[in-house]
Amino acid sequence: MKVLWLQAAGCGGCTMSLLCAESPNVFDTLGGAGIEFLWHPTISLETGAEVRAIFEAVEAGEIELDVLAVEGSIARGPRGTGKFQMVSGTGRSMLDWVVSLAPKARHVVAVGTCATYGGVTSTGGNPSDAVGVQYDGAHRGGALAAEFRSGSGLPVINVAGCPTHPGWVTETLLLLNEGALSAEDLDEFGRPLFYAQHLVHHGCSKNEFYEYKASAVELSDIGCMMENLGCIGTQAVGDCNIRPWNGEGSCTSGGYPCINCTAPEFEEPRHAFTETPKIAGIPVGLPTDMPKAWFMALASLSKAATPERIAKNAVADRVEVTPTIRKPKGRR
Amino acid sequence: MSDQPRLVVGPFNRVEGDLEVHLDLADGAVAEARVNSPLYRGFERMLEGKDPRDALTITPRICGICSISQSAAAARALGAAMGLEPTPQGAGVAALIHAIENVSDHLFHFNLFFMPDFIRPVYADKPWFDRAVARFTPAEGGAQRAAVAARAELMHILGLMAGKWPHTLAIQPGGVTRAPGPRDKVRIETTLRAFRRYLEEVVFGGSLEAFCAIETVDQLMAWETGDAGLFLRIAADLDLDRLGRGSGRYMSFGAYPLAEGFGFARGLWDGGLGAVDFGAITEDLSHAWMLGAQAHPWQGETRPDEAMREAAYSWCKAPRLAGQTVETGALARQVVDGHPLARALAGGGVLARVAGRLLELARTQSFMEGLAKGIDPGAAFMVQGELPEAGQGAGLVEAARGALGHWLRIEGGKIASYQIIAPTTWNFSPRDADGTPGPLEAALVGAPVGAGETTPVSVQHIVRSFDPCMVCTVH
Numbered sequence: 153m154k155v156l157w158l159q160a161a162g163c164g165g166c167t168m169s170l171l172c173a174e175s176p177n178v179f180d181t182l183g184g185a186g187i188e189f190l191w192h193p194t195i196s197l198e199t200g201a202e203v204r205a206i207f208e209a210v211e212a213g214e215i216e217l218d219v220l221a222v223e224g225s226i227a228r229g230p231r232g233t234g235k236f237q238m239v240s241g242t243g244r245s246m247l248d249w250v251v252s253l254a255p256k257a258r259h260v261v262a263v264g265t266c267a268t269y270g271g272v273t274s275t276g277g278n279p280s281d282a283v284g285v286q287y288d289g290a291h292r293g294g295a296l297a298a299e300f301r302s303g304s305g306l307p308v309i310n311v312a313g314c315p316t317h318p319g320w321v322t323e324t325l326l327l328l329n330e331g332a333l334s335a336e337d338l339d340e341f342g343r344p345l346f347y348a349q350h351l352v353h354h355g356c357s358k359n360e361f362y363e364y365k366a367s368a369v370e371l372s373d374i375g376c377m378m379e380n381l382g383c384i385g386t387q388a389v390g391d392c393n394i395r396p397w398n399g400e401g402s403c404t405s406g407g408y409p410c411i412n413c414t415a416p417e418f419e420e421p422r423h424a425f426t427e428t429p430k431i432a433g434i435p436v437g438l439p440t441d442m443p444k445a446w447f448m449a450l451a452s453l454s455k456a457a458t459p460e461r462i463a464k465n466a467v468a469d470r471v472e473v474t475p476t477i478r479k480p481k482g483r484r
Numbered sequence: 485m486s487d488q489p490r491l492v493v494g495p496f497n498r499v500e501g502d503l504e505v506h507l508d509l510a511d512g513a514v515a516e517a518r519v520n521s522p523l524y525r526g527f528e529r530m531l532e533g534k535d536p537r538d539a540l541t542i543t544p545r546i547c548g549i550c551s552i553s554q555s556a557a558a559a560r561a562l563g564a565a566m567g568l569e570p571t572p573q574g575a576g577v578a579a580l581i582h583a584i585e586n587v588s589d590h591l592f593h594f595n596l597f598f599m600p601d602f603i604r605p606v607y608a609d610k611p612w613f614d615r616a617v618a619r620f621t622p623a624e625g626g627a628q629r630a631a632v633a634a635r636a637e638l639m640h641i642l643g644l645m646a647g648k649w650p651h652t653l654a655i656q657p658g659g660v661t662r663a664p665g666p667r668d669k670v671r672i673e674t675t676l677r678a679f680r681r682y683l684e685e686v687v688f689g690g691s692l693e694a695f696c697a698i699e700t701v702d703q704l705m706a707w708e709t710g711d712a713g714l715f716l717r718i719a720a721d722l723d724l725d726r727l728g729r730g731s732g733r734y735m736s737f738g739a740y741p742l743a744e745g746f747g748f749a750r751g752l753w754d755g756g757l758g759a760v761d762f763g764a765i766t767e768d769l770s771h772a773w774m775l776g777a778q779a780h781p782w783q784g785e786t787r788p789d790e791a792m793r794e795a796a797y798s799w800c801k802a803p804r805l806a807g808q809t810v811e812t813g814a815l816a817r818q819v820v821d822g823h824p825l826a827r828a829l830a831g832g833g834v835l836a837r838v839a840g841r842l843l844e845l846a847r848t849q850s851f852m853e854g855l856a857k858g859i860d861p862g863a864a865f866m867v868q869g870e871l872p873e874a875g876q877g878a879g880l881v882e883a884a885r886g887a888l889g890h891w892l893r894i895e896g897g898k899i900a901s902y903q904i905i906a907p908t909t910w911n912f913s914p915r916d917a918d919g920t921p922g923p924l925e926a927a928l929v930g931a932p933v934g935a936g937e938t939t940p941v942s943v944q945h946i947v948r949s950f951d952p953c954m955v956c957t958v959h
Contacts, residue, residue: 161523162955163545163548163650163955164501164547164548164549165545165548165551169548171592171635172635173636174633174636177632177636178632179628183623193497194500194596195623197603197622200939202939227524236525237524239494240522241493241494241495272542273525276529276534279524279526279529280525315548371653371656372866397647397649398640398648399643400644401644402647402648403647403648404647405647406646406647406652406654407647407654407662409653413651423535424535425538469663469864469865470663
């Protein structure tokens with residue numbers, strides 16, 4: 153399977169994350185399955201005229217393209233020209249290239265939340281008029297029309313995340329390579345369900361604190377960060393706490409909140425990222441699939457029942473009270 | 485004489501981000517170069533009006549390869565505005581996290597970005613060619629495969645202490661969000677030992693202390709082992725010291741600020757060592773598609789010229805220190821820090837920049853080991869502070885590629901202005917109002933161009949020797 157990878161208006165961090173793939177390393181994970189880069193800006197030898205020749209051959213249909221992978225959002229500015237990102241050496245904008253190459257590809261994969269929905273590049277007034285490949289925030293229709301379908305008949309596959317976990321990208325490519333990713337395997341924002349069917353909350357190391365609403369007050373406290381510190385892991389899709397990042401990490405295990413980076417428009421939360429907005433002292437944005445009144449009733453009950461160990465640890469920067477050990481009965 | 489008087493080189497890959505180089509040729513060499521950063525996103529504008537703390541979430545996303553450097557600069561800028569310093573142990577862990585990123589970047593630059601150019605057919609008759617192909621063929625070469633595996637394992641320290649990489653929120657003005665325990669400390673030390681073994685067996689083929697003890701260029705060129713030895717053999721054969729020579733003016737903001745001082749010193753080298761006059765930094769807009777006047781970053785603004793006027797050719801502003809260009813990066817840091825080998829290499833070209841990076845890679849390993857050993861699991865790793873309603877602060881750090889500055893001004897509790905000068909903004913700046921070219925533009929003059937070459941390999945060596953990060957450059 154041949155993959156052409158373009159870096160549009162983004163930070164390149166999804167590639168940097170992809171290169172962290174392990175067991176086996178990224179080259180063996182992809183290469184072993186017969187997945188090769190027709191060209192990748194970070195990895196490939198070809199530069200300059202050699203690259204232009206590849207682009208032109210794909211555009212002319214002389215090279216069959218299995219996957220067009222786009223990382224970074226598509227800058228449409230200024231005034232719809234796309235000139236805020238010219239593809240160097242070609243005299244043409246990235247917007248122009250993506251629109252031209254996408255129909256040639258069997259699959260189009262948007263890698264990262266910039267490429268999927270616009271992401272951080274589109275925050276704060278969106279100076280470059282950036283959009284995702286097939287979405288503008290949560291709305292269908294970005295650089296490509298809402299109706300766009302690649303050669304396989306699929307819409308753009310949205311591997312959202314800021315950055316993407318290396319496994320999300322490699323496994324999407326591996327599934328496509330095996331013909332094992334269909335429209336039913338994507339959620340309503342086009343994200344592969346194999347990771348988007350989970351919530352960041354699942355497997356979070358702070359779950360016991362959450363059960364009792366034993367909350368961290370400041371960053372560096374080890375309690376649950378939902379009530380005060382802006383954590384939206386209970387609503388954010390991703391298997392971040394089921395499979396670790398970089399060996400044994402995740403945002404919440406690193407001591408900072410989940411900011412819902414797999415979601416459209418996460419870049420504009422309308423409050424400080426690390427602070428939970430509240431109305432009359434009650435956090436807004438409670439878990440999505442639970443009646444609010446029930447949540448409030450359970451929360452006040454569990455708060456009242458919080459064991460001292462959990463209450464103390466929640467506002468400490470390390471475990472200060474260890475679990476009570478029950479001695480085994482019998483034998484002696 | 486080349487048959488083409490003008491060349492446009494792009495897409496220019498194995499640099500981070502977008503780069504286009506325009507060359508005027510004469511007598512088989514580059515006569516003039518113009519460097520274009522063809523991507524504008526407008527991060528400085530995005531930040532205006534936001535809660536100052538949001539800089540810690542947004543600025544790392546300027547760049548996926550220097551993400552922690554951006555975190556560190558934002559945290560220091562906020563801290564300066566708050567009158568807050570991290571706890572000594574918090575500063576130590578933040579320095580360790582930052583050093584892991586810088587070392588990873590040096591490793592990738594050497595193995596993935598720079599060395600593959602020596603497997604081009606133009607070098608097929610060289611005695612070292614087969615070895616270069618075996619080691620540095622993209623995705624296949626032994627050195628490349630070992631480098632991605634070693635870097636992924638080294639980054640377990642980031643998983644542990646920073647949650648993930650890139651784009652962590654672990655570094656805060658008062659320290660770091662996660663306090664390492666005794667078990668974390670021994671795990672970090674174990675990972676670092678494995679990385680040392682990789683460096684000594686594969687990259688250097690000898691002890692790091694022996695490499696760090698090299699004091700002269702002759703001693704350096706006699707180092708034969710490891711992939712470093714292969715590079716030095718190639719460098720001698722191709723005379724890479726003379727290719728792309730620099731001005732010899734080097735600046736470092738000082739790397740890894742700790743309670744006891746910098747890990748690598750702060751200063752300006754121009755034949756002798758001096759202090760950096762931070763008040764003398766300006767950004768010139770004469771050849772950038774930016775509107776407004778030349779200004780210090782405290783007064784600077786970022787207004788793109790949507791008409792992309794003819795007189796300009798890049799989205800990159802042209803930073804100058806007291807009106808002069810400076811080169812920044814690993815070589816600059818090591819020169820300023822006073823390492824004898826770096827001082828001996830000062831003013832050099834491709835060899836000097838790449839050797840400076842290898843030297844720093846070796847030196848940073850023992851620096852990281854010292855930081856890990858110094859972790860006190862009982863200490864405080866973070867202190868809290870209050871954001872002012874109005875104030876300002878600068879965050880000056882060293883990214884892998886050199887001096888990175890954030891200048892933050894707060895009014896009414898919101899960001900009123902945020903100006904950033906990244907390392908490659910210095911190195912790859914366009915001309916200024918006096919017509920003085922930026923450091924890369926100057927270094928490219930005289931680069932040989934073979935007849936019929938459309939993407940001159942000498943130009944590629946010089947450009948990549950700077951390890952540019954173009955996504956940071958314009959931001």
